Amino acid sequence: MFFIDTITQEGLGNRSYLAGGERIAVVVDPPRDVYRVLAAATLRGVRITHVMETHIHNDYVTGGLELARITGAAYLVPAGARVSFARTAVADGDTVDIDTGLTLVAVATPGHTPHHTTYVLSEAGSPVAAFTGGSLLIGTVGRPDLVEPRLTEQLARAQHASARRLADSLPDETPVLPTHGFGSFCSSAQADGDATTIGKERITNAALTVDADTFVADLLAGLEDVPAYYAYMGPINTAGPAPVDLTPPAPADPDEIGARLAAGEWVVDLRSRMAFAEGHVAGSFNFEADGKLATYLAWMIPWGRPVTLLAESAEQLAAAQRELVRVGIDRPVAAATGGPGDWLRDGESAASFPRSTFAGLAGQDTDRIVVLDVRRDSERAAGWIAGSVHIPVHQLHRRVGEVPDGTVWVHCAGGMRAGIAASLLDAAGRRAVAVDDGFDAAAEAGLAVVTA
Incomplete structure (x- = not known):
């Protein structure tokens, strides 16, 4: 009997998957904070033998290389992806045996990227799930404009063909398990619902209901701005991300906070927008820890600019660090916890707005x-x-x-x-x-x- 566990990255709007049988499991599109995957595998009592990427990601830093190193698993990356690290290249039709009666088959589904690959999980020869990454999503497809502007229309047409290839080769009851579509800007549109199947997509997904020319025209007309930090994710993932360091940042006292603001650095207050409006350090910016912190902070901060984090608690600070490493903001230069009374220099007053x-x-x-x-x-x-x-x-x-x-x-x-x-x-x-x-x-x- 197989299982599939979903590991969500709510702030980024993505999903990763742990799938397997009684003893062995594989991971599809893991997040960078791999401890969550390891915890899920430990809970299941399974050994991770393969880590699989559907594509080189443009919206987050993968944990695949590090997870493979920690577990000793084979690291499967589509053969067409040009990477700078050792991996097992996967081509269309390649098969991986997971556990007794369980296999994964690689299916080339270009469109989101030229090398994009879907993995179809089968039990006793019958498909039971399709890990579609950024190909066929819930009601839409992954956007085709993140690789190279000159390839956008070509990749949009490939998305149409790839979606139809999947629909033509899989039973209607096959669950579709995408990586993107739950808030990620890698999706051409946001998911309408939380789950889907090939049969449902045949009825609702434009890639399966309209002709290629209409699909491409509508898809390209609906594309919005790409988060600025996306330009850095692909190169990081291609080079091979470094292991994360989640140790607490150096503590910042009021004098250092003031000095960093004076130097033009970003000081980011993670408290709620209500608390921030009531009182904050003048010059600091408010990106709520409970909002889409990684997406909007990484989108807006000049890449590489030092950032100091102000948090209500050590727990809030640690959670923010975990989220930020997913988009390559690895080490805040400093941090402080508490509230404005702890962060203001003697004689300074808190700023506020209504x-x-x-x-x-x-x-x-x-x-x-x-x-x-x-x-x-x-x-x-x-x-x-x-x-x-x-x-x-x-x-x-x-x-x-x-x-x-x-x-x-x-x-x-x-x-x-x-x-x-x-x-x-x-x-x-x-x-x-x-x-x-x-x-x-x-x-x-x-x-x-x-x-x-």
């Missing part, structure tokens, strides 16, 4: 304030507040100078990104109000919402 709702915004004279929308282009296209300025949050740190004069009421779709944006504006010396509210409340509050 929070409000769309109802509060509706009560303002919009001719005397600035309404700043920091949602993505696709979100704004579905409707925006009349007269608002639009700068996506991932661009704001470079474009603060474009925000018109006046008090800035900043909003997103739910509040998290507005909190980030308000902290950036506050650090730049602007008067900000963070609208901590769902965008659906804008029209309900009487604000004029424009739809195209």
Whole structure:
């Protein structure tokens, strides 16, 4: 009897898998913090014999090389991927025996990358799951524009063909187990639901319901900005990531925090946006530990810029470190725990800014304030507040100078990104109000919402 355990990376919107039988297991697309995989294998009482990558990842640093080293497992990487480390090259049709009656077959599914490979798990010769990586996802496919702009259309067409190859070769009841699609920007769209099968995808997935030309045109038209840090993930994974160091960073006292801010370094407060708005170290930025910390911090911070973390507790700090190593932010230069009272120098006062709702915004004279929308282009296209300025949050740190004069009421779709944006504006010396509210409340509050 086989098992499949799912290991989620909620902040990044990805999944990894531990699959096997009574004694032996394989791992597909492991996260960099491999202790989670090792713990799952220990709980199952199985030995990991193979670590398998569906592709060279562009959105996170893999733990595959380190996991293979720790366990002695064979490290399987698609043959077409050019890497700088020893691996077992996998080609279309290659078979791996896992445990009694269990096999994995590699299926070439180019599209997300030229070398992308799906692994089909079979028991007694019958398919029981397809680990589709960034190929066939829930209701969509992995985006084809992360490798090389000149290859984007070619890879989009390959995605269409690969999805159909899988659908034509697998029974309708076969579970589809993708790596991307649960918040990852590697997905062309976000998953509608939590689970799917080949049969469900035949009905709902455009790759299986429309012709190639229509599919490619629609896919390319819907692609959004790529997180800036993606440019560094592929090279790190190709070279072979170094083992992670999760020991606590050097402690920072108030003088060091102030000195690092004065030097132009990033000091990141991990507390909730509510706590940050009430009081924080002037000049620090707020990226909530419970939000999409890795995605947005890695997207916005200039690559390689030193970062100091401020956390409520040692536990919050450790969790943030684990999340950040997944995107290559390996060692914060310093850290401190507690609250503003522990981080401010003698004589310094905490900075703060107000929070409000769309109802509060509706009560303002919009001719005397600035309404700043920091949602993505696709979100704004579905409707925006009349007269608002639009700068996506991932661009704001470079474009603060474009925000018109006046008090800035900043909003997103739910509040998290507005909190980030308000902290950036506050650090730049602007008067900000963070609208901590769902965008659906804008029209309900009487604000004029424009739809195209």
